[in-house]
Amino acid sequence: MTTYREAGVDVDAAEELLRRIKPLVRETFTPGVLTDIGAFGAFFEPDFSGYRHPVLVSSVDGVGTKLKVAFLMQRHDTVGQDLVNHCVNDIAVCGARPLFFLDYLAAGRLRPDVAEQIVRGFAVACQENGCALIGGETAEMPDFYAADEYDLAGMIVGVVERDAILDGRRVQAGDVLIGLPSTGLHTNGYSLARKVLLERFSVQDRPPELGGQSVGEALLAVHRSYLRPIRALIEADCVHALVHVTGGGIPGNMVRVVPEGLRFEVDYDAWERPPIFRLIQELGEVPEDDMRRTFNLGIGLIAIVPADQKTVALQRLEALGERPIEIGRIGAA
Amino acid sequence: MTTYREAGVDVDAAEELLRRIKPLVRETFTPGVLTDIGAFGAFFEPDFSGYRHPVLVSSVDGVGTKLKVAFLMQRHDTVGQDLVNHCVNDIAVCGARPLFFLDYLAAGRLRPDVAEQIVRGFAVACQENGCALIGGETAEMPDFYAADEYDLAGMIVGVVERDAILDGRRVQAGDVLIGLPSTGLHTNGYSLARKVLLERFSVQDRPPELGGQSVGEALLAVHRSYLRPIRALIEADCVHALVHVTGGGIPGNMVRVVPEGLRFEVDYDAWERPPIFRLIQELGEVPEDDMRRTFNLGIGLIAIVPADQKTVALQRLEALGERPIEIGRIGAA
Numbered sequence A, B: 001m002t003t004y005r006e007a008g009v010d011v012d013a014a015e016e017l018l019r020r021i022k023p024l025v026r027e028t029f030t031p032g033v034l035t036d037i038g039a040f041g042a043f044f045e046p047d048f049s050g051y052r053h054p055v056l057v058s059s060v061d062g063v064g065t066k067l068k069v070a071f072l073m074q075r076h077d078t079v080g081q082d083l084v085n086h087c088v089n090d091i092a093v094c095g096a097r098p099l100f101f102l103d104y105l106a107a108g109r110l111r112p113d114v115a116e117q118i119v120r121g122f123a124v125a126c127q128e129n130g131c132a133l134i135g136g137e138t139a140e141m142p143d144f145y146a147a148d149e150y151d152l153a154g155m156i157v158g159v160v161e162r163d164a165i166l167d168g169r170r171v172q173a174g175d176v177l178i179g180l181p182s183t184g185l186h187t188n189g190y191s192l193a194r195k196v197l198l199e200r201f202s203v204q205d206r207p208p209e210l211g212g213q214s215v216g217e218a219l220l221a222v223h224r225s226y227l228r229p230i231r232a233l234i235e236a237d238c239v240h241a242l243v244h245v246t247g248g249g250i251p252g253n254m255v256r257v258v259p260e261g262l263r264f265e266v267d268y269d270a271w272e273r274p275p276i277f278r279l280i281q282e283l284g285e286v287p288e289d290d291m292r293r294t295f296n297l298g299i300g301l302i303a304i305v306p307a308d309q310k311t312v313a314l315q316r317l318e319a320l321g322e323r324p325i326e327i328g329r330i331g332a333a
Helices: A011-026 A066-073 A079-092 A112-128 A190-197 A215-220 A227-235 A249-254 A275-284 A288-294 A307-319 B011-026 B066-073 B079-092 B112-128 B190-197 B215-220 B227-235 B249-254 B275-284 B288-294 B307-319
Strands: A042-044 A054-062 A097-107 A132-140 A150-161 A176-181 A241-244 A262-266 A299-305 A325-332 B042-044 B054-062 B097-107 B132-140 B150-161 B176-181 B241-244 B262-266 B299-305 B325-332
Touching (some): A011 A112, A066 A079, A066 A190, A079 A112, A079 A150, A079 A227, A112 A132, A132 B054, A150 B150, A215 A275, A227 A299, A227 A307, A241 A249, A249 A299, A299 A307, A299 A325, B054 B079, B066 B190, B066 B215, B079 B097, B112 B132, B112 B150, B176 B307, B227 B299, B241 B249, B249 B299
Parallel strands (some): A097 A132
Antiparallel strands (some): A042 B054, A097 A150, A176 A299, B097 B150, B241 B299
């Protein structure tokens, strides 16, 4: 006799998880949320009263192999933040405000304690960004994932006024590139970073180059949200375009907004690279070009601002406690 | 010297994939889509002119271990359809029309030919449902997935007028349950089905019970979309609630819409179960209760209709070529 439970599906774990995450999720609810989790769909009534032509901006992403570091560290409350913040940044650079987020969690074995930590990460970051966590799917897939492993995906939906969409159209020669520091690798370059570092160190090791941090701590640093500084720049009307530095590094992402006929010049000596990047490059003898096309190298967001607004932009950012750095300019091709 | 490519990331494959899928994706674009793939976010300008209080309805889902059957069959163009149709059904039963869909594809190795087939499935189903495929994320995660394996997640956003949201509020004693046939297991119960069937058969085997179909073909039958019959019932104003029969079977999903004080009575002899379910039950000696709580058993959608509208509802469905079956009723608890 073959029963459902014998087929490896842990119904009790799913119910316990739901019990644990309901209060976490509810804390993220914004006025637009119409329903609790549990229905077939999740309901959000947006307040578009301030918009003439509201445009929905959405993005989907994963955490990639940064998850492997979380598994090694047995720390599961940060990867959800990584994912939400990554998604928030991706739509915020388009000028959008986040409305809601949904997650997908697939695990080899559904451990309610681990899943609760993951969802706590989603909830913390959603709250910080004023974004409702309105839905999710949790799948137990024992033949796909190792027992204590999982994969995550997240989807965000935000809104922007059509005329306020930020892309490359406003970028012009003479514009200045202002970088904002990243907190570490964010969520990109982990295949290379793990190959170089984890063949030589355990995650607990504290090589002197990291100034007291362990390898695992440095690698697991939370991908930060740039929503506040982005909104400040947009509200001060002093930004032509914004670039979230993710896979592909600075060059791979700058090309998304720099129109034909223009080029970007980045002075890679304008800022000090965080120790984790120097360690990876030295130990792995990674060519400089690979470093630039793989990692953010310490700059997670780039604001492209008109030259005559540079001072205003810097002041706005500094007023928020940011440490903006002028890292280059837009030139004629 | 460690380079990006040596770390296992196949940049060429990602570029080739993008080249292959762009035309597929573009075919799904509806008038609301504002941009092509490639930006940080995807833009959709909804036409809410017919709505007084538009509510966004969203859902996220995966395909679960049905993917293992696709791997065994080396057939990758149906699982994307499964996922889109599952998501469409989940929001359609709330009264929503689909607007756009985003996908997440994570693979052990990024094979552009396989990924193209998967995305083709997304595109085919998106087109069939009038839903734009506006974004996606493709991740190569060699340490997570076997080389030729992958996982998929999908997120859908639709819209419904606030007063037209369908949930359990209108359900009342005396309402009739009308079932619409499923095409097979849809996307649920594969852990149990695979355990029972694939220990005894290969996917190529054609046990006589399946009347010519192979085990793999029967298991891989595409999860159908119920959008057209659902819209017909809603437009005829002859439905109190709708139930998408997914994980948990008929009882596990009926409870989502049957209010306290009422109960549902299902006559499980009212329809003939498709051969695949009988085969699983017989070979696995699966208890009847486990069958009911795991599989749709041949009924993928249930419309809860007022008794005096039953004839109208049946006529509307039959006019679309559907084969509706009266399978039970709502009673007082």
